[in-house]
Amino acid sequence: AAGVIQSPRHLIKEKRETATLKCYPIPRHDTVYWYQQGPGQDPQFLISFYEKMQSDKGSIPDRFSAQQFSDYHSELNMSSLELGDSALYFCASSPDRGNTEAFFGQGTRLTVV
Amino acid sequence: EDQVTQSPEALRLQEGESSSLNCSYTVSGLRGLFWYRQDPGKGPEFLFTLYSAGEEKEKERLKATLTKKESFLHITAPKPEDSATYLCAVQAGNTDKLIFGTGTRLQVFP
Numbered sequence: 001a002a003g004v005i006q007s008p009r010h011l012i013k014e015k016r017e018t019a020t021l022k023c024y025p026i027p028r029h030d031t032v033y034w035y036q037q038g039p040g041q042d043p044q045f046l047i048s049f050y051e052k053m054q055s056d057k058g059s060i061p062d063r064f065s066a067q068q069f070s071d072y073h074s075e076l077n078m079s080s081l082e083l084g085d086s087a088l089y090f091c092a093s094s095p096d097r098g099n100t101e102a103f104f105g106q107g108t109r110l111t112v113v
Numbered sequence: 114e115d116q117v118t119q120s121p122e123a124l125r126l127q128e129g130e131s132s133s134l135n136c137s138y139t140v141s142g143l144r145g146l147f148w149y150r151q152d153p154g155k156g157p158e159f160l161f162t163l164y165s166a167g168e169e170k171e172k173e174r175l176k177a178t179l180t181k182k183e184s185f186l187h188i189t190a191p192k193p194e195d196s197a198t199y200l201c202a203v204q205a206g207n208t209d210k211l212i213f214g215t216g217t218r219l220q221v222f223p
Binding site for chain 2: 004031033035041042043044045048050055056058088090092100101102103104105106107109
């Protein structure tokens with residue numbers, strides 16, 4: 001069965017650089033979520049999209065932005081990177097906005113040096 | 114403030130030694146409680162969704178139950194391949210986000 005695809009899997013950037021993370025949800029899933037997981041931490045919600053519109057926002061820094069495109073894939077753009085942005089970034093998708101299960105991708109490991 | 118607490122933080126079991134993981138929650142308007150399994154460096158893998166108190170779900174050696182205050186993940190006769198971090202999360206109110214607990218790190222030894 002198709003899963004959530006994230007790219008790249010690993011990314012190394014220097015401080016103050018910009019990074020773009022991509023997410024391709026499971027086909028026919030119209031809701032996409034982004035989470036950040038620091039070392040030894042639980043995933044923290046960043047932002048979500050439903051039918052290409054932002055539907056909810058969590059603890060996402062102003063330096064970060066995201067959008068969902070017409071083909072339902074989503075991109076998380078991160079600017080002015082800081083050392084503290086080093087983390088695993090997960091994308092998840094679900095069939096709708098209701099209380100249904102979200103399926104996670106394998107994540108992008110971002111290292112800021 | 115919505116909160117999810119998992120216990121214990123870590124659990125070491127002998128193969129075949131059954132046990133339970135706890136997830137206590139304090140939320141306004143629970144819409145669903147989710148259990149995930151996470152292996153190191155990988156994305157959370159969906160296990161169960163529970164919606165109302167009294168509900169139970171089973172999958173192989175795992176069984177999840179839900180009350181109005183907590184959920185349990187029972188592991189029967191675990192095997193070494195069950196070793197992972199088990200995350201509990203809730204969805205509440207009118208938000209999309211999942212609020213995660215800090216997880217229980219399970220190690221099963223042969």
